[in-house]
Amino acid sequence: MTRSEADDELISFLQGAASASWSVRAASGRRLAAAAEVPGAAVVLHRLLLDGRDTFVTQETAEALLERWDAVGLRMMLAALASADDDTGDHLDAAILNVCGQSKEDGERLAALCSALTSDADIDVSGEARRILETLR
Template sequence: MLNAALRASTSPSWSDRANAGRQLAAHADVPEVAEVLLRLLQDGHDTAVTQETAEALLRRRDLRGLRLVLVAFAGADVDTVDHLGDAILNVCLQSDEDQEYFEGLATVLASAAEPDEAARTEAAHLLREWNPRLA
């Protein structure tokens, strides 16, 4: 299944790429898969691929998924940023409990211990957006 999803990630069909993003999100801890996921998060041909992949990663409810989405934010164009933001809204902000949980993850990513500067910066921005008193 993993090899089939990796092949589908380069398909000309947006629905195949979106499906690949959903499937590959479960394997985000594999470095080669993480690279493919970042490409799908910034899909230049269809923002549905971006949003589907981001939502699948966020549904993992872990640092790796949120980190990948935030790193994609750092290098994304305006349209892609909108869809990444929609994915965060759709998954992270559905309830107070969800927001509190993802704030906890973002706090970890915003800390000096986070080695990825893009993730650290975007996590800090997200926390300020969710909680303006932190600004």
């Protein structure tokens, strides 16, 4: 795939994130998670994590970010958790359990990522990282 084709694909997913269709938004969230480092994608991913129209969009986007198994994806999740309403927060927490709660090793990987984020400059992110670490103990 050429750079131009990749850019076109990213633009397509960014546009899909604004679709009226929950399935298109969810698919866009899943695909955009791979480009979470791209500034425009990060803003859209945050919006999809807090999707007020369908929690499936929230769940799919969250799981895709967590499946990255890196600080970038988890940081986005923690930032969303900090500002989520109770229902959305429950779905974000469920995504963490679905992806990171499948084995002891997954829990250890999650703990290591959360430990690194407890010193994040964003107090909401660091606070959520500490909260998750407490639940893992």
